[in-house]
Amino acid sequence: MKKATIPEEKRSLSQGNSNTTTNAQNARLAERVKQGSVDTFTIMRDLNICRPGARICDLRNAGYKIITNRITMTDEWGRIHRGVAVYTLIAEPDAKVAA
Secondary structure, eight states: OOOOOOOHHHHGGGSGGGOOSHHHHHHHHHHHHHHSOEEHHHHHHHHOOSOHHHHHHHHHHTTOEEEEEEEEEEOTTSOEEEEEEEEEEEEOOOOOOOO
């Protein structure tokens, strides 16, 4: 039986931020919060994550210590948004030590 192959032009769509599986979103977000604080709008726009709060919850459940601060932001269209979440990583999950 011949294995189906995905053409090169379509394969590139599955890489980067196009993968919307929960695991892929969590991996992107974990890497991003390691770089510094990040707000909800940036997560949605740059990481292609529609529900940032849900993914932050996943990371917290996985052992990441993340705090949330609320700020007022103006979006790219000049609209003011109050209570926008800004997430800051405090600590990563404890590393497992082989015995």
